[in-house]
Amino acid sequence: MSIINYAAKEINFKVVYYGPGVAGKTASLQHVHRSLPEGNKGKMISLATGDDRTIFFDFLPVSSLSVRGFVTKFQLYTVPGQVYYNMTRKLVLRGIDGVVFVADSQFERMKENVESFRNLEENLREYNYELDRTPCVIQYNKRDLPNAAPLSYMEYLLNRRARRVPSFETVASRGTGVFEALNTVSRMVLLSEFGQEQEVQRNAS
């Protein structure tokens, strides 16, 4: 849910990193936080358990290039991945403009990936959002691990809807591919809010 403030000359968007537990959502945000210069980021906040699992959300405000004199700001959130935290996961989705789905590439985690993706669709529906109309990209994370499933298999499992979304091979712990995914989803968010109809459709197909 974007917020345009003509007085402050700011446009604010909310992007949520979604996916199963320990897939690399927090690691992705930490890379963004580490890499951006001071002027382009705020403080990163993590609400985590003692063993570093996100219990509510991580939060990182970042700012991007100005568009026609308006500073574009993206508030990045993660959700807790564990199945039993669904209520808090749903709360974080409130008012989103875009989603980065972080999938765990390890073969044995495919079931969790598929379940989490379905859970995303269900939770979006509760806010009357449809995944096909929400800017979304997929990060296939942990591509450096020896037991990573082939990309085509993961695409078959997670990205064979009528509207296929852009997907990226990432290694969040090293930062590989993280900004490519973030820049793509933020462009999609901007286009869906301020672009021409046909450009939005072209971008989504």
Added chain:
Amino acid sequence: MLHDVVIHENEATRIGQVLGSFLEESGVSEALLIDRSGQLLASTGKSPSFDTVSIGALAAGAFSSTNAIAELLGETEFSVLFHQGVRESIHVSTVDKETILLAIFNEGTTVGMVRLFAKEACRAIGAVLAEARSQPRRVGALAAPLTADEVRTDMGRKKH
């Protein structure tokens, strides 16, 4: 679908005036208007050192989770939240379905005073926001659609 928010200069001025009088009358040190998705809509105060962006995101999270507890208890919502600290305290109240008002105050005032004036401020801001929601979203520089070239975001790329 939740409604997008747009604040034009006129509404920003009026919200600023309401928050300013709220600050003066109630004795709070900082007032933040927060969208329930966690985004800060406006803030006024005497303590510029507060990280209002983080406070906004966390307070919206706390408010949402408290409302989820209310639902589990059979309530529709808890419309007021109060966190008491040794020096600073926080009072959160509902403006409308999408917005909350957060007041940070210390021993210079009392929770009763804050509650009394917050109610009035919430009503006044609610009326401004209702008008804001009926305003056109894209005017002036943003009236024409952005081109593909204009939507480069380039985060994390080294400047040339």
